[in-house]
Amino acid sequence: MTEKLLKLRGNQRELARQKNLKKQQELSKSKAASDKNGNKGLSLEERRQRDADIMRQKQMAAVSGKVEGKEGAGK
Template sequence: MTRGNQRDLARAKNQKKQQEMQKKKNANEKTGLSLSERKHRDAELMREKQRKKEEQSTGQKQAVN
């Protein structure tokens, strides 16, 4: 009889796992961006961040000189 209990537990565990995966999928859909769009957006943000960092370091070098 323990096998029947194991089946029930496995089904419950799998159902919970499927619900979590569905939540993650829905969260991605809510943003409305595809994977390539997100990569493009993130790359632009990183470029902007790097540009600001370079400007800041250049400003500090000029202040020292």
């Protein structure tokens, strides 16, 4: 009989672990942008400026890649 109780308690503990893990994952999903590692210490305006700079660099790289591709095709 004690063996059955141990098995049940072990299962209950495992279920509690799974429930807690799921709860922690849900909490981590609902973090604000300012709480995430890449954004710590930055204000909203600073994050926007950083992201805009990154997008400008990507766009310039894409445009220069297209220009180089057209020049190479004509030769």
